[in-house]
Amino acid sequence: MPLLKVALSAPPDLGRTANIASILTMLTNEYLGKDPALTAVTIRYVEQDHWFIGSQALGERDPQSFSLHVSVTQGTNVKPQIAAYIAAVFSNMEKILGEIRDESYVIVDEIPAAAWGYAGKTQEYRLIAG
Numbered sequence: 001m002p003l004l005k006v007a008l009s010a011p012p013d014l015g016r017t018a019n020i021a022s023i024l025t026m027l028t029n030e031y032l033g034k035d036p037a038l039t040a041v042t043i044r045y046v047e048q049d050h051w052f053i054g055s056q057a058l059g060e061r062d063p064q065s066f067s068l069h070v071s072v073t074q075g076t077n078v079k080p081q082i083a084a085y086i087a088a089v090f091s092n093m094e095k096i097l098g099e100i101r102d103e104s105y106v107i108v109d110e111i112p113a114a115a116w117g118y119a120g121k122t123q124e125y126r127l128i129a130g
Helices: 014-032 079-097 123-129
Strands: 003-008 040-045 066-073 105-111
Touching: 003 014, 014 040, 014 066, 014 079, 066 079, 079 105
Parallel strands: 003 040, 066 105
Antiparallel strands: 003 066
16 A cells, blocks of 8 residues: 655656556565555656755756655565665666656655554554454
8 A cells, every 4th residue: 555756857748657657556566565556656747947956956957856755554564675676766767767866766654554544444454454
């Protein structure tokens, strides 16, 4: 039941949006073992003059940047899985966007099972109910 929030320093592109959602869903399944049917992805575009690195706005000719926040249930993944996932995301985003800034971030937020859920039930409830 992951929630993926992506931000891109690029102009909106519907084809790219669908491609990124598909690839990130697949990688989240492959590396973190999350069910694609329960994976939610939101993607937003930020104009390069509104994206700052080192207090400098990205220019139109600068490489693009991205950030990805992935929310998963705490304790459902181990460090090597997360590290491999971060590397795979960066590599795939580079294939999609072309050259990207090193200052592009992937953050895996591990949320306690009692603190989130879907369909009105917490993840903790689902774990206990089996």
